[in-house]
Amino acid sequence: LTAASNVTQAPHVLVLLPTYNERENLERAVSAIFVAQPSFSVLIIDDASPDGTGELADRIAAEDSRVRVLHRAGKEGLAKAYLAGMRWALAAQPHFTHVFEMDADLSHDPGRLGALLSACIDDGADIAIGSRYVRGGGTEGWPWRRRMISRGGGLYAQLILGFAVRDWTAGFMCFSRRSLEMLLDQPIWAVGYGFQIEMKYRAYRLGLKLREVPITFIDRTAGESKMSKRIFVEALRLVWRLRATVRKSLPS
Numbered sequence: 001l002t003a004a005s006n007v008t009q010a011p012h013v014l015v016l017l018p019t020y021n022e023r024e025n026l027e028r029a030v031s032a033i034f035v036a037q038p039s040f041s042v043l044i045i046d047d048a049s050p051d052g053t054g055e056l057a058d059r060i061a062a063e064d065s066r067v068r069v070l071h072r073a074g075k076e077g078l079a080k081a082y083l084a085g086m087r088w089a090l091a092a093q094p095h096f097t098h099v100f101e102m103d104a105d106l107s108h109d110p111g112r113l114g115a116l117l118s119a120c121i122d123d124g125a126d127i128a129i130g131s132r133y134v135r136g137g138g139t140e141g142w143p144w145r146r147r148m149i150s151r152g153g154g155l156y157a158q159l160i161l162g163f164a165v166r167d168w169t170a171g172f173m174c175f176s177r178r179s180l181e182m183l184l185d186q187p188i189w190a191v192g193y194g195f196q197i198e199m200k201y202r203a204y205r206l207g208l209k210l211r212e213v214p215i216t217f218i219d220r221t222a223g224e225s226k227m228s229k230r231i232f233v234e235a236l237r238l239v240w241r242l243r244a245t246v247r248k249s250l251p252s
């Protein structure tokens with residue numbers, strides 16, 4: 001080993017923020033990210049929100065060079081939006097070493113960005129997962145009915161996909177560039193929410209190192225949830241397809 005090979009590359013971090021009708025939340029979400037992590041960059045991925053979130057995103061980007069916007073023609077689901085952002089980062093932005101997934105509705109605390117990044121950089125994880133269901137994690141502001149649905153869905157996923165991950169549906173994550181390259185090298189089936197489960201299961205089967213970091217998920221106080229029955233049913237079916245089809249492979 002030469003001395004040079006021990007020098008670690010300084011992290012360059014991109015946060016992907018998908019938005020659909022988040023006009024009331026977006027500005028606060030972006031500034032809170034920069035309060036916590038001034039050196040990060042943000043890519044807002046807007047699906048032509050009817051409430052004008054896209055125009056707001058352009059205004060934010062015009063005032064801050066750390067912010068970029070990807071406008072998409074219409075609402076095609078969370079998976080397509082994230083995949084577009086990830087492909088943009090991989091194809092056109094070679095300097096980014098880590099890419100985050102994060103909600104734009106203030107449910108994910110930017111104060112945890114550092115802990116997630118550290119799990120990748122200092123603890124050698126390929127993917128860090130902001131988890132509600134490990135010690136120290138939880139949810140805040142959810143009515144019991146919402147908690148039951150989340151916990152029930154989580155247990156369902158665990159029974160079918162196993163206990164390698166506690167919070168299969170988590171949407172606050174940090175990916176190393178290498179892990180994203182490996183994941184996007186294969187087809188991704190999910191359209192909606194199931195995307196979160198699919199990315200984790202494929203990563204696990206690829207032999208990537210996943211690490212859960214506790215977070216407290218805070219219920220949105222403004223705007224509306226995009227969770228639909230169709231997306232929920234898609235996720236319920238998807239886990240079976242993943243289990244039956246995605247085989248274990250050795251990391252390259």
Ligand SMILES: Nc1nc2c(ncn2[C@@H]2O[C@H](COP(=O)(O)OP(=O)(O)OP(=O)(O)O)[C@@H](O)[C@H]2O)c(=O)[nH]1
Binds near residue numbers: 102104219
């Ligand atoms: N671009 C894009 N963003 C989306 C789409 N669906 C959801 N989002 C965004 O993805 C993030 C998560 O969606 P939410 O509706 O908050 O889903 P959730 O957090 O599971 O549900 P709540 O707890 O009710 O907020 C938010 O920032 C949404 O605006 C979509 O089809 N396209």
Ligand SMILES: [Mg+2]
Binds near residue numbers: 107220
């Ligand atoms: Mg939300």
